[in-house]
Amino acid sequence: MVDPTTDGQRPVHTAFVHTAFVHTAFVHTSVVHIPGVHTSVSTPHSWEVFLMASNLAPRFSALSRRLPALLVFWSLGAQAIPANAPDGCARTRSAEGITEYRLDNGLRVLLAPDDTQTTTAVDLTYRVGSRNEHDGQRGLSHLLEHLVLRGTPTHPDISASFQRRDMNVKASTSAERTHYAATFLAAPATLAWYLGWHADAMVHTGVTRADVDGVLPKILDEVEAGENAPERVLRQKMRSAVFHWHRYGNDPMGTRADFANVRIDLLRAYYREYYQPDNAVLTITGKFDAAATLSAIVETLGKVPRPSRNMPADYDVESLRDGNHAITLRRRGGYPLAAAMYHVPAPHSRDHTLLLLAADMLATGGAHRLRGELVTPGLAGTISSTALGWRDYGLIEFIAALKPAVDNDNAQRILNRTVESVRLHPYTQAELDQARRRWLDGWTRAQADPLALADALSKASVSGDWRLVFLERDRVRDATLIDVQRAAERYLLRANRNQGSYIPTAEPERQPATAPIDLGPELKRYDTDVD
Incomplete structure (x- = not known):
């Protein structure tokens, strides 16, 4: 789904952390709500995953301001971060209660344990969104977001698996990221299982015509909901006008035409390009054992091979404004x-x-x-x-x-x-x-x-x-x-x-729809017979 931060509500103000890391921004974030999994369709502001102020804004937008309070929690309840990282990863830096690790396969890991909490939150983010989509590919990131939550051969009914563990899971797609976030009562077994599922999904997500046909109805429902929200439509049209060249002007939701004509070979290549450990960030916060969790990460996501490909370079540059x-x-x-x-x-x-x-x-x-x-x-x-x-x-x-x-x-x-x-x-x-x-x-x-x-x-x-x-x-x-x-x-x-x-407008004016024209019959009369 598209990153929903406003759900059509009037936003008040968004703080840097919330909006910029939009994250995003024009982030068409399609949040997918599944029973036991929160995947909800974002509405007006959220689709783009417009990172705006919303009901969540006081929490997200203020993160940086809330940090003094967080530091108090960490100082009272945080666990000691493992002094020595296990084989397969290296500790790279720490700041204000958060420690970053880099696995040998390129995965970045952020750990912020807090024993004062009763829940664990896990966010796996892929650095891919509508800015990575070329002509004819609008909505590929959104489509893959849904395909991952469809399951794998090892986890065929992922929604039921989440429900059995009483997990609250959501996914969203924006301009620059596709992320999967889960919260659950702190339990080492649940955390280890969830990490294992992500490792499985990173390699074995189904990307076939049948898989696509299975998720398209839900996606098209989200597209229709967005089309019926005037404020969301206005924002997207303004964004497209603002960014003449940069693909930040793309709608993360995608287009009906591109969904109808999606090429499975291109979708599969897109999945293999971006759903890789060196293009992902794993963040775990709340209550968990840092040492045991780090070992579990290495044993699951750390086993996914590092890809041999080089990430494509970004070269979009937006021109300066030359008038309103x-x-x-x-x-x-x-x-x-x-x-x-x-x-x-x-x-x-x-x-x-x-x-x-x-x-x-x-x-x-x-x-x-x-x-x-x-x-x-x-x-x-x-x-x-x-x-x-x-x-x-x-x-x-x-x-x-x-x-x-x-x-x-x-x-x-x-x-x-x-x-x-x-x-x-x-x-x-x-x-x-x-x-x-x-x-x-x-x-x-x-x-x-x-x-x-x-x-x-x-x-x-x-x-x-x-x-x-x-x-x-x-x-x-x-x-x-x-x-x-x-x-x-x-x-x-x-x-x-x-x-x-x-x-x-009660009866808005509309130009007639255009359709391809076959000129053959009309042009045939100009032909001369050829012996």
């Missing part, structure tokens, strides 16, 4: 929307963090600027800001859910003007202090959540390095008003704006 762009969507149903999207640097840039704070001041809290301009006068019901970030680029977007009969053009002008007027109306120290407090207090209040921690570390790893989680926290804490103002003035510009409007 606009998208208008007219469909039946829903409520009117006004949105603005701005190119920003990737999460590893300090400016990305500064812009998160700038967006927070514009659209979060009880008295933010956009509320005063759109909600208080009765033009909009809700306002949200979303920060998206991937390895190469980032986006900041604002969206207003308008009241019925409100003039879209007028609301759009107010939205644009408010966001882009920071030069004329600079931020205040009080606004920055409140934004920073929201971030840091959110982390302090949040309880240690093994699944949220594993997810954030996974997203950070895909974006460049899991330690970005800690760097983000420190950047939020150290940001100055001058720095935030400078970043906002550089990026929240008209020339950098991509705006979108959704206008509910």
